[in-house]
Amino acid sequence: MLSIHLLIQNLMYDVSQLALPWDKVDREFLNKPRKWDAGNIKRFMLWMGPDFVNF
Numbered sequence: 001m002l003s004i005h006l007l008i009q010n011l012m013y014d015v016s017q018l019a020l021p022w023d024k025v026d027r028e029f030l031n032k033p034r035k036w037d038a039g040n041i042k043r044f045m046l047w048m049g050p051d052f053v054n055f
Helices: 003-022 027-031 038-048 050-054
Strands: none
Touching: 038 050
8 A cells, every 4th residue: 555545544534533522422421420331332342343344
């Protein structure tokens, strides 16, 4: 891969990450701390993980 490709990909990724600091979170999620639900993350990884091989 040419170095210009890497620079362009890096720039595209950096621009896409600019939206994260302005993400709006609902007040109800900010009022009370919540525990992480590892079961949901595990199910997501088991379901989506093998499909990432296609991409």
